[in-house]
Amino acid sequence: MSTLANITLPETQKVAIVASLGAPVQIKDHPVTAVDKLLPGQCLLKMVCTGVCHTDLHAAMGDWPVKPITPLIGGHEGVGIIVAIGANTTNSPVKLGDRVGVKWIANSCYNCEQCRKGYEQNCDNVKLSGYTVDGTFSQYLVSWVHSVTPIPENIDSESAASILCAGLTVYRALKYSETTPGDWVVIPGAGGGLGHLAVQYAKYMGRRVIAIDGGEEKHKLCMELGADRWIDFTKCHDIVGEIKKLTDGYGAHAAIVTTASSSGYTQAIDYLRDNGRLMAVGLPAKATLDASIFFTVFKSITIHGSYVGNRQDAMEAVSIAASGAVKCRYQLKKLVDIEKVYEDMAKGKIAGRIVLSIDQ
C-alpha cells in the first residue's frame, strides 16, 4: 500500500447519511476506511466537492424499482484527490495526488460480456456510487483506480463535478444519436440541468439545436449557449408543426428526451424525420413509453435508451468541458446544506445544478 506524503488520515469523517429509505438526510460522524483495509485496485479519495442529482433524492426516498443499500451515503458526481492506494495494486492508470472524478458507475468487472462490449454501465457486477456502495457525500471515499475519471488541470473541481453525471449522460446520448454535423437535434427542457449541457455539447459537435423550454429567462440562457432555434412550450400550441416548419418540413434528426412524461415521447415520434433517433435519457420512477408502433415502424424511428456512459465517454465529456466549450451552470453550497437542498429539490424549487463543497 502507499499513502500520499505529508498526510495524516483521520479515523472519522463527516458524511451525509440516510439511516433508512425515506428518513431525513443527516450529517454524522462515520469511520474512514483504514489504508491497510483497502483491497488491491482500490484507492482512498479526499473529497473536494460533489454535485447533487435528482437520482440522489430518488435513492434517499427509495422510490425506484431497484432499492439502494442502507444506511445510505449518497452522491455520484464527486471530485477528490487520491491520498492512498491499496497494497498489491497493479497497472494503475492513476497515482497518488491525482485529482479524479467518481461517477454513478463506481466500478465494473471489465470481464463480463457487457463490459467486454464497452457497456460497462450494464455490467453484471456493477457497483453504483451512492446506491449500492458509499457515495460522494463524504470527506473520504473508497474508489477504484481503474474506474475513476482523471480530471485535467484546466478545469476546476466544481465545474467538473456535474459533468461526471449530467454532462456524461447527455454527451453519450448525442454521441450515439447517429447524427452528423449540420443535423437538427431537438432538446426539450433545454434550459434545465441536463438540457443546458446538452445544448453546449450539441453545438460543440456541430449540430443545429432546437431548444424547447418555457419563459424568457430560459430563452435567454438557451440563445446564450448557442441554440439555433427556440420554442417556448408555454406559448406554442403546435410543437410538432413548429419543428417541421423549422426543418424544411422534414422534422428533426434526433431528440434528446429527459422528460418524465410519456407525452414527450409520443411527440418526438411525430416530430422526428424518417430514420430519426429518440434518445431516452431520463430515469423517471414510473412513467411508461407510449409511442405509436405504426409510425415508429413506418418512419424507421429508433428509440434508444442511453444510460450514463463508460469510462471513455466520461473522459471525452470531461475533456470537452476542460477545453472551455461546455460550462455547467451551478450553485455552490456546502455539504452541511444538504438537507435543505433535498427539501428544495423535492418541491421542484431547484433550477440548474447544485454543487456542494466538502470542507476538510
Ligand SMILES: [Zn+2]
Ligand atoms: Zn446524477
Ligand SMILES: [Zn+2]
Ligand atoms: Zn462487467
